[in-house]
Amino acid sequence: MKMQLALVAVLATGCFDSIVTDPCAPGFTLQGSACVDTHDGPDAGGGGDGSDAHDAGVVDVPDARPEGDALVCEAPKMDCDGTCIDTTNDPNHCGSCTRVCASGICEDSKCVGAIVGHVVAIGHDYQSYHAGMARVLGNAIALGASYTVHVGFFRGSASDAARSGALSAAGVGTNATGRPHVFVGLTAITAQTLASVDVVVVDAQIGDGDAAEALGQTWAPALPAFFARGGVVIVLEGANGVSYRAAAGAGLYTVDAPSDATSQQVHIADGTDAVAYHVPSPYLAETTSVSFPGVTGVVANAGDEAVVFHLTR
Numbered sequence: 001m002k003m004q005l006a007l008v009a010v011l012a013t014g015c016f017d018s019i020v021t022d023p024c025a026p027g028f029t030l031q032g033s034a035c036v037d038t039h040d041g042p043d044a045g046g047g048g049d050g051s052d053a054h055d056a057g058v059v060d061v062p063d064a065r066p067e068g069d070a071l072v073c074e075a076p077k078m079d080c081d082g083t084c085i086d087t088t089n090d091p092n093h094c095g096s097c098t099r100v101c102a103s104g105i106c107e108d109s110k111c112v113g114a115i116v117g118h119v120v121a122i123g124h125d126y127q128s129y130h131a132g133m134a135r136v137l138g139n140a141i142a143l144g145a146s147y148t149v150h151v152g153f154f155r156g157s158a159s160d161a162a163r164s165g166a167l168s169a170a171g172v173g174t175n176a177t178g179r180p181h182v183f184v185g186l187t188a189i190t191a192q193t194l195a196s197v198d199v200v201v202v203d204a205q206i207g208d209g210d211a212a213e214a215l216g217q218t219w220a221p222a223l224p225a226f227f228a229r230g231g232v233v234i235v236l237e238g239a240n241g242v243s244y245r246a247a248a249g250a251g252l253y254t255v256d257a258p259s260d261a262t263s264q265q266v267h268i269a270d271g272t273d274a275v276a277y278h279v280p281s282p283y284l285a286e287t288t289s290v291s292f293p294g295v296t297g298v299v300a301n302a303g304d305e306a307v308v309f310h311l312t313r
Contacts, residue, residue, distance in 0.1 A: 076109075102145070102230075117227025117313035118143045119252050120275060123261060123290040123306075125158075125204030125238025126165035131172065132283035136300070136308055137201075137234070138173020139275045141181065144198035145230030149179055151199045152186040156215065156246075158203035166203050166236055176278070191222040198231065204238040205246055212242040216249025223250060227313040239288040253311060258290035264302040273299045275310050 073084035080087075080097035087093050087109055094106035103113030120140040124133050141151055151170065155163050167183065174181045186193050189200060205212050223233070233252060237243045239260045248254045266289075268281035276299050291305035300308040 115230035118232040119311040120234045125162040126169045127161045128286040129169045132280045134169040134173035135279050138177050140234045141174050142177040142179050143232045146198045149181045150197045152197035153201045154186045157205050157207045162204045189219040194226045200233045202235045204236040204241045205243040209242040209245040212245040213249035216246035219250040255292045261285045261289045261291040261302045266300050266302050266307045269298045269301050275299045
């Protein structure tokens, strides 16, 4: 009884620093601020009956937590890498650990401020190109929200020359922006395939316009969520192409049939747009380039028609 009273007095006064030896009673060892039972057998604590009190092996001291136990956070806080974080208002852990709000604002476990999605139409199929044309495509890719931009290329009905040219130009243009990037091929545009990319490049489509528009309609259900997280869709177009029909089917934009702009000079119309950054003005529209009549968001034009336009979602 005297030993038990002495132990309670030590724990109550918190005078561990004044004791050189272990302050716990024989058969107990100090762990954190608690004396932990080191006895074996049913008589080593609790009620001497093998109850859960003995199995726990801890002297009943208020607020004592043996070292090594899991961190316990009181709601609405969560254990985020060993720290209790209030995820209702932390912009780096909004609603759950490591969910970062791009706006820097978290309210009621939700990020405040919408992320803007982008649609960029480029009147080049990139069967041939120069550095200025490549930079247009690279700048459009660099609109992707992630630092390392994951880019999916959808070939569809595009020719081999357009497909390989776009991939090459994208590499040149994106390298010029300095952004790390990963290129992958997409066989379809669905919620599942969009989940792993920041940017989709639709290669210059050719062939049946009605089929292209029907194909675009299959993309439409997946696009709102993609744009909501800052996704970018880049549509390439060449002479006699039908990418604009696929874009109409997907609800990206609606334009009349593009006009041939091959060998025309292209002038930057909006130098403040990110797609125009470090693009020379004028530059030459290489083989099979086109322009789009009657559109908004013009970045670059040839005469009165846009060669590049940029819309947000």
